[in-house]
Amino acid sequence: MTLSPATTEIIRATLPAVGAAIEEIASVFYPKMFAAHPELERDLFNRGNQSQGEQQKALAGSIAAFAALQVGPDAGRTDMIMSRIAHKHVSLGITPDQYKIVHEHLFAAIVEVLGEAVTAEVAAAWDEVYWLMANTLIRMEEGLYAEAGLAPGDVWRTVTVARRVLQSADTVSFILASPDGSPLPDYLPGQYISVQIPMADGARQIRQYSLVGAPTASDWQISVKSVVGGEMSNHLYRNVFEGDEISVSHPAGDLVLEEGAAPLLLVSAGIGCTPMIGMLNHLADTADARAISVVHADRSPAQHAHRAELTELVQRLPAAAMHRWYEDLGANTGVDNVNSGRADLSALEIADGTQVYLCGPMPFMLSVRETLLAREIPAASIHYEVFGPDSWAGAR
Structure with a gap:
């Protein structure tokens, strides 16, 4: 039409x-x-x-x-x-x-x-x-x-927090399970769920969080970063613990990892690592043999959520390489592919046909996109996820 x-x-x-x-x-x-x-x-x-x-x-x-x-x-x-x-x-x-x-x-x-x-x-x-x-x-x-087999609008279910795991000083993961022990629905690598929480003033606020575990697991896992002014993230970080029940939506999201043999470039910054962790869990579980480059930028190694898991997942993949940038490198000098400063993809080797997945703050993603376009990576090969208002839509 x-x-x-x-x-x-x-x-x-x-x-x-x-x-x-x-x-x-x-x-x-x-x-x-x-x-x-x-x-x-x-x-x-x-x-x-x-x-x-x-x-x-x-x-x-x-x-x-x-x-x-x-x-x-x-x-x-x-x-x-x-x-x-x-x-x-x-x-x-x-x-x-x-x-x-x-x-x-x-x-x-x-x-x-x-x-x-x-x-x-x-x-x-x-x-x-x-x-x-x-x-x-x-x-x-x-x-x-x-x-999804749902009536329009009927997306909400109650889940129980089975475990709470600290991922960094300001980031916590919640492992979510069905209250009756039945498996939660499968999802596609890269998708997210909405979390709905009643606030102190009676409002019910909703935010989206990427699913970071293996897509075929019987439970779901999300990671939440506490940030200044973050009404929902701070509430979850400070008040939700094992045994608590929360309301979540059915999985959604179109930043979904494409199957096939195309090389992959996964680029993230800060808590934007979460959809990439979900994709890497899937790639590792399926022993994917394609060439995979993983790029992550963060303020420091101490603030890098899922840092150990990211390293372990890359090591499980036969043709994967990881490149990290930290604004404050601290004493972590001399480590292979760990760099000081902001992420720079201008010299990174990118094979023809590579599919790129981005997640992080919007200025970071727009900067990475500009670099990739300058390197003649087709715009159609650059996929992204953003939580919050999407100003990418107006970008050319």
Whole structure:
């Protein structure tokens, strides 16, 4: 399904004005929606991202990017953006009726910000864009729910914390099991789950965490880093222990390790190592023989979560090599492939056909992507995961 020719021309003509105002539109839209539906702010949206303005930036990027792609089609890029959003929505239990709520308050915000510029024709054209995007997502989400054997929105289950393991001074792993001892569902290497926690003020906040164990294990494992201002991560780090029960979603996520013989480059920074650990667990368990380069950047060896496990997993793989960078190397000098400073991939050997997987802070990933593109690695071969608002969508 595509936009009508008339709508395409209107979108092409108005995209610069709408794009320039989209962050202001978003800043008006969210208060309007939350005033009418306070349960969405309390129980669904990330309050930290809202307070910092990050969610508004993500909305701006996704809407503007989708509209731009409709007037300059790039099917592969459109599919990438939609797939990422659909998986995130399924991990949150989003249902089709919620798109009507967003539509009502988003278009009220557009009219308020742009005023008389929103003629009937312009409003109808952007309405067509919105519902094209919304219906695309609804269809994709219906498929994901059906594939998982779930009714739309019915993604939550209760699990028990079987073990709590300290991975570094500020990072802890939780091994999660079914309360009745039955195996938890399998997942694909690289996927994540949402964790839903009741907060002290009665709100129920949700965050996503990568699954770091072997995908065919009977339990699930996530790792949580305590960070300044991290409402959920700090709560989990400080308050959740063995025997506690928490609510989690069915696995989701489209940063999934592709099977085959293509060489792999796994690049991470900080707690972004977690999806890579999940992929490496799968690769090690299946004795994968392809060439694999593992790159990790961190502040120091002491702050490197899963450091020992990463080393052990790379050693189990016959054709894997690891390269690490630490901003503060400390006394760890003279160790092979351990470097001081920020990660530099400009001289790293990368074979033709390599598939790249990235996870870490957005500035880190964008910098790595720029280096890889400069080395003529195809953009389609660079896959990424980001937890929180996704500003990658607007990057070229």
